[in-house]
Amino acid sequence: MALSPSRRRAITLSVLAGVTAVGLYQAGGVGNGVRGLAGGVLRPFSWAVNLVAAPIGHLLAGAVNYSDLVSQNQQLRSQLGKAQLAAGVNSGASQTLAALDAVLHLPFIGSTPSVVAQVVSVSPTNFAATVTLSKGAADGLLPGMPVVANGGVVGRIITTTNHGATVRLVTDANSSLNVTFGKQATTVLVDGRGVNNGLAMSGIPVTAPLTIGQILLSSSLSGSTMPGGLPVAKVTSISVTPGSSTYAATVSPVADLAHLSFVDVLLWEPST
Amino acid sequence: MGAIDVSRLLATLVVLTGLLVAVQVDVLSHVRIFGVVVMVVWLWPLVLGLLGAGPLAMVVGAVSGLCFDAHAATNFGLNAAVGCAVAAVALRLERNGVGDIDGAAWWTAPALAAVGGVVAPLLLIVAGAFTLDFSLWRGSLMTTMVVNGVAFALVSRPLLVGTRIVTGLAPARR
Numbered sequence: 142m143a144l145s146p147s148r149r150r151a152i153t154l155s156v157l158a159g160v161t162a163v164g165l166y167q168a169g170g171v172g173n174g175v176r177g178l179a180g181g182v183l184r185p186f187s188w189a190v191n192l193v194a195a196p197i198g199h200l201l202a203g204a205v206n207y208s209d210l211v212s213q214n215q216q217l218r219s220q221l222g223k224a225q226l227a228a229g230v231n232s233g234a235s236q237t238l239a240a241l242d243a244v245l246h247l248p249f250i251g252s253t254p255s256v257v258a259q260v261v262s263v264s265p266t267n268f269a270a271t272v273t274l275s276k277g278a279a280d281g282l283l284p285g286m287p288v289v290a291n292g293g294v295v296g297r298i299i300t301t302t303n304h305g306a307t308v309r310l311v312t313d314a315n316s317s318l319n320v321t322f323g324k325q326a327t328t329v330l331v332d333g334r335g336v337n338n339g340l341a342m343s344g345i346p347v348t349a350p351l352t353i354g355q356i357l358l359s360s361s362l363s364g365s366t367m368p369g370g371l372p373v374a375k376v377t378s379i380s381v382t383p384g385s386s387t388y389a390a391t392v393s394p395v396a397d398l399a400h401l402s403f404v405d406v407l408l409w410e411p412s413t
Numbered sequence: 414m415g416a417i418d419v420s421r422l423l424a425t426l427v428v429l430t431g432l433l434v435a436v437q438v439d440v441l442s443h444v445r446i447f448g449v450v451v452m453v454v455w456l457w458p459l460v461l462g463l464l465g466a467g468p469l470a471m472v473v474g475a476v477s478g479l480c481f482d483a484h485a486a487t488n489f490g491l492n493a494a495v496g497c498a499v500a501a502v503a504l505r506l507e508r509n510g511v512g513d514i515d516g517a518a519w520w521t522a523p524a525l526a527a528v529g530g531v532v533a534p535l536l537l538i539v540a541g542a543f544t545l546d547f548s549l550w551r552g553s554l555m556t557t558m559v560v561n562g563v564a565f566a567l568v569s570r571p572l573l574v575g576t577r578i579v580t581g582l583a584p585a586r587r
Contacts, residue, residue: 163545179483186431187439194440262484265442267450267557268537268549269486299486307486314551335552337448 177302253368255289255405256280258306263401270313270336271299272401274306282306282406285366287359290404293372293395294318294359298406308404311373311394312339319360320373323349328360331374331392340374343389351376351390368409423469425580426461430473433457434480448553449560454481455533456565458496459526460572462503463514464582474500487537488544495536499529514573515583522573523566530565531558 203210258274276282278301288295288308296310309316316333320342327349331342345351355376361369374392381388437453444451458474466473474496481492506525507513514522534557541549577583 159543163543176483176489179480183431183434183438183480183483186435190432190435190439194436198440262438263442264486265438265450265481266485266487266492267452267534268541268552271486309486314548335548337553337556338551 254408256282256408257403258282258406259403260401261305264336267336270296270310270316270333270398272296272308272310272404274298274308274404274406275304276406277301277303277305279303281408283410285410287367287371287407287409288404289371289396289407290401291396291398293374294367295394295396295398295401295404297366306406310398311396312336312398318367318373319362319365320357321360321362321369322351322355322357325349328362331357339377340392340394341389342374342392344387345390347381347386347388351379351388353377353379356395357392364411366411368407422466422580422582426466426469426473429576429579430457430477431480434477437481438484446560446564447556449557451564451568452492452530452533452561453568454478454492455495455499455529455561456526456568456572458500459503459529459565460569460576461582462500463507463522463525464573464577464580465507466580466582467504470500470504471497474498487549488541488546491537491540491544494540495533498536499533503529514570514577519570523569526569527562527566530561530563534558534561 256276258276258280260272261275262273264271272295274282274288282298282301284298284301286298288298294311296308296313296316298306299309300307311318311331311333312335313333314335318331319328320331321328327346329342329345331340334341342357353376356372357374357376359365359367359369359371359373367373372395375395376390377393378391379388380390433453437450441453442450454477457477458470461470461473464470475493478493478496479490482489485492503525511517511521511525534554538549538554541547
C-alpha cells in the first residue's frame with residue numbers, strides 16, 4: 142500500500158530530526174551553548190528565590206536543629222584538635238618522606254598540587270549524581286581531574302566553565318574506577334549504582350582475600366583515571382556464589398558524599 | 414482572548430515558570446524525600462495542559478525543561494522532551510473533558526497527576542535512550558516514580574486552583 146505524501150513527509154522529517162538530534166548530542170557543542178544561555182536566563186529567578194527561601198530555610202533549620210548544631214560544633218572542635226595534633230605529627234613524617242622521595246625518585250602523592258574549591262550546588266535531578274564547584278578552567282581545572290574530600294575520592298570533573306566545574310560523583314551510574322586491595326594488589330573495577338545506591342564491585346577472583354570493612358585504594362596501573370593510593374571505598378558486604386571462580390561485593394564510598402562543602406581538586410592528568 | 418489578555422497571560426506564565434524552575438533547582442533539589450527530588454517542572458506543564466492553556470502548555474513544558482536541563486548533568490533537552498510530552502497528553506485530556514477541575518470528581522486531577530508523576534521518569538529514560546544514554550534506569554527509578562506520583566497527587570489540586578486564580582485560565586466548557 143502506497144503511503145500518502147503527507148505521511149511520507151512526516152516520516153522523512155522524523156527520521157531527519159532523529160538523526161540530527163543524535164548528531165548534536167554526539168557533537169556536544171550546540172548543547173553546551175544552549176545550556177549556558179538557559180542558565181543565564183534563569184539566574185535572576187534563582188537569585189530572587191534564594192533571596193526569599195534561604196533566610197526562611199536557615200530560620201527553620203536553626204530553630205529545629207539548634208541542639209544538634211551545638212553538639213555538632215563540639216564534635217567539630219574535638220576533631221579539629223585531633224587533626225591539629227595529627228598534622229603536627231605528620232609534618233615531621235612528611236619531611237622525612239619528602240627527603241626519601243628526593244633520594245629514591247619515587248612518585249609522592251602528597252606533592253600533587255591541588256586547588257581547593259567550594260561545592261556550590263548538588264545535582265537537581267534524580268538521574269545524575271554530580272556537584273558543581275566554585276572554580277573552573279580559569280583556576281587550572283580540567284575535565285578528568287580527580288576530586289577528593291572528607292577522607293576519600295569524591296569523583297572526577299566532567300565539564301568546566303571559566304569559573305565553575307561539574308564533578309561526577311563516584312556513585313553516579315556512569316562512573317567506574319579501578320581499585321586495588323590486598324597484598325597481591327588485586328585490581329578490580331568499582332561501578333557507581335546511581336544516586337542513593339552506593340557502589341558495586343564484581344568479578345573478584347576467589348583467590349583474592351577481601352574482608353568487610355576493608356578499604357579499597359585507587360589503582361596506579363598505567364592508564365588509570367586517578368593517581369594511585371587514594372582511598373575510594375569501603376567493603377560493606379560480600380556475596381559468594383558456590384562453585385563460582387569470582388565473587389561480588391557491595392561497597393560504599395569512603396568520602397561522606399552527603400555533606401560536601403569544600404573539596405580538593407588534584408591537578409593531575411592521566412598518563413597517556 | 415484579546416491581544417492584551419494573551420500578552421498578560423504570557424507574561425504571567427513566563428514569571429511563574431521562571432520562579433517554579435528556580436524553586437526546583439534551588440530549593441527542591443535540597444529537600445529530597447527518600448533521596449528523591451520532586452520534579453515540579455514536570456507537573457507544571459501538566460497543570461497548564463489540564464487548565465486549557467493550549468499549545469502554550471507545551472511551549473512552557475519545553476522552556477521550563479530546558480532551563481532545568483541547564484542545571485542538570487543529564488543530556489541536554491531530556492527534561493524539555495518530558496515536559497513537552499506531559500503537556501501534550503494533558504492537552505489531549507483537557508480537549509476530551511477529562512480532568513476538568515470544576516466538572517470532574519475532585520480526585521480526577523490528582524489521580525491524573527499521580528499517573529503523570531509515575532510515568533514521567535519512564536519517559537525520561539526512554540528519551541535518554543534516544544540520546545544513547547542507557548544508564549539512567551540504574552538510579553532509584555522505582556522510588557522516583559512512587560515519590561513523584563504521590564507528590565504530584567498531593568500538590569496538583571492546590572497548584573491547579575492557584576494557577577487558575579493567578580492566570581485566569583480555565584478548561585473549555587462543553
